[in-house]
Amino acid sequence: MMENLEDKIERFLNNEMDVNEVADFKNLVKSDYSIYTSVVEAAKLNKALSQIISGNVDQAKIEKMQSLEKTIEKIASEYKLKQTKRSRPAVKWVAAAALAVIILFLGKVYLLDGSRYDTLYSEYYKPVNSFFNLEPNFKLKDTSLVSSFMKLYDNQNFSEYISKYYNVSKGAKIDSSDQTIISFYAGVSFMEKGEHKKAVGQFKNIKKSDRFYNESQWLMALSCIKEDDIKNAKYILETIVSNGTDYADEAKSILNDLN
Amino acid sequence: MIEDFFKRQYSEKQILEGILANNSRVLTFLYDKIFRLAKSEYSHHANFIDMDVIVSMTSDTLRVFTNKVEIGGFVENNYKGFCRNVIRNLLKQELNRKKLILYGDDDEVFDLEDDLESVAAAETLKSAQWSAVLTAFKFLSDDCQKIISSTVLSAKKEALSFKEVGEQMGKSEGAARKFKHDCMRSLKQHVKNNNINLN
Numbered sequence: 289m290m291e292n293l294e295d296k297i298e299r300f301l302n303n304e305m306d307v308n309e310v311a312d313f314k315n316l317v318k319s320d321y322s323i324y325t326s327v328v329e330a331a332k333l334n335k336a337l338s339q340i341i342s343g344n345v346d347q348a349k350i351e352k353m354q355s356l357e358k359t360i361e362k363i364a365s366e367y368k369l370k371q372t373k374r375s376r377p378a379v380k381w382v383a384a385a386a387l388a389v390i391i392l393f394l395g396k397v398y399l400l401d402g403s404r405y406d407t408l409y410s411e412y413y414k415p416v417n418s419f420f421n422l423e424p425n426f427k428l429k430d431t432s433l434v435s436s437f438m439k440l441y442d443n444q445n446f447s448e449y450i451s452k453y454y455n456v457s458k459g460a461k462i463d464s465s466d467q468t469i470i471s472f473y474a475g476v477s478f479m480e481k482g483e484h485k486k487a488v489g490q491f492k493n494i495k496k497s498d499r500f501y502n503e504s505q506w507l508m509a510l511s512c513i514k515e516d517d518i519k520n521a522k523y524i525l526e527t528i529v530s531n532g533t534d535y536a537d538e539a540k541s542i543l544n545d546l547n
Numbered sequence: 548m549i550e551d552f553f554k555r556q557y558s559e560k561q562i563l564e565g566i567l568a569n570n571s572r573v574l575t576f577l578y579d580k581i582f583r584l585a586k587s588e589y590s591h592h593a594n595f596i597d598m599d600v601i602v603s604m605t606s607d608t609l610r611v612f613t614n615k616v617e618i619g620g621f622v623e624n625n626y627k628g629f630c631r632n633v634i635r636n637l638l639k640q641e642l643n644r645k646k647l648i649l650y651g652d653d654d655e656v657f658d659l660e661d662d663l664e665s666v667a668a669a670e671t672l673k674s675a676q677w678s679a680v681l682t683a684f685k686f687l688s689d690d691c692q693k694i695i696s697s698t699v700l701s702a703k704k705e706a707l708s709f710k711e712v713g714e715q716m717g718k719s720e721g722a723a724r725k726f727k728h729d730c731m732r733s734l735k736q737h738v739k740n741n742n743i744n745l746n
Contacts, residue, residue, distance in 0.1 A: 294728070298731065314659050324644075324659075327659070327663065328662075328745075331663050332671075333735070334699060335672075337684065340680065341696045347681065349617055350677045351674075353674040353677065354678075356569055356574075356613045357610060360574060360613070361606070363574055364605070364606040367578060367605075368602050
């Protein structure tokens with residue numbers, strides 16, 4: 289009796305074939321892509337069964353996997369959008385070049401620069417780490433004002449962060465080191481909300497002697513780029529380079545891109 | 548300094564806890580790390596960068612890793628090494644499939660066993676596929692579940708031979724083999740009836 293394909297696949301996967309049978313079977317697989325996919329499918333099924341039989345995978349775990357998958361899908365679609373935005377000028381360079389000629393001709397250079405600066409901003413801007421992660425021990429002071437702000441920041445509630453910031457600023461006196469941290473993250477929250485002018489205003493308040501001064505300067509330069517304020521962006525970046533701070537290399541690189 | 552400040556850094560312990568808690572910040576951090584690994588690995592094998600493939604490979608790798616953590620099978624303490632291996636296996640599958648379509652008859656180019664090893668190592672099943680297999684398995688009769696459990700190699704035990712299983716079930720070796728094949732066919736049919744493809 290002719291052995292059917294499923295049985296052959298099973299015997300191959302269970303190492304029950306002799307050398308000649310294996311060679312014949314491989315030739316069969318290579319001759320037909322649909323057979324190859326059936327073999328892969330059977331291999332995956334065996335692997336899944338082995339995990340189920342071991343008790344490593346049950347309904348509860350599958351539900352958790354499903355919820356993780358949803359989160360990953362969401363992150364992936366956001367990431368893809370970000371990558372598309374970055375690569376758009378490269379993909380459409382011919383159209384962009386043609387557009388540039390027209391815009392130059394019309395004397396509206398800023399339109400093209402605007403999209404170029406957006407791309408530059410996306411390339412250099414990285415989300416700022418939470419203060420909790422910079423100083424994990426700080427989380428112990430759970431009742432502090434900074435902690436209450438950081439919880440909002442950690443949960444990406446940037447709007448709430450800002451409204452709380454405005455309310456607190458109007459009220460009682462705040463310890464100056466706490467004030468610096470809260471102000472700095474208010475600036476970052478403005479950036480996350482796309483309100484870059486307000487972010488610049490916030491970073492300007494961070495003094496040279498304050499914590500996060502270097503970071504504020506860097507973020508202020510990026511916010512200026514996003515606002516197409518290239519003159520001020522260049523000035524800040526040149527200062528960063530001449531001061532030789534941790535952001536000097538990045539500043540040099542972005543200055544090259546701007547020039 | 549810049550690295551610490553601008554990229555959220557997590558210890559391996561925080562990453563594993565973050566996965567179990569479905570923490571989107573940790574997962575975003577991981578996604579970014581894996582994307583860079585995937586881009587770097589892909590650029591070694593391809594003449595041009597296909598962002599769609601890299602994004603999809605990144606999602607698959609992160610899913611494989613998080614599933615592995617969820618199942619409790621991640622025992623290494625080098626998640627980057629693990630993810631790099633998954634990416635390489637996925638890449639290998641992608642390239643092998645292209646080769647198979649283009650040069651199917653060439654033994655030098657395509658090695659089926661090697662390819663299946665990479666399939667098994669990547670463990671790319673999605674939750675819907677896991678669910679379909681689990682449901683189909685539970686749908687089978689007790690005897691079917693027993694013979695499959697006995698003959699499929701699992702992490703906790705060696706697989707028995709058909710002769711041994713046959714003796715336990717009061718069947719001949721040939722009858723035990725046929726019975727298992729019938730059970731597997733029924734299981735696959737049940738998976739298919741749920742419109743689930745394991746590929």
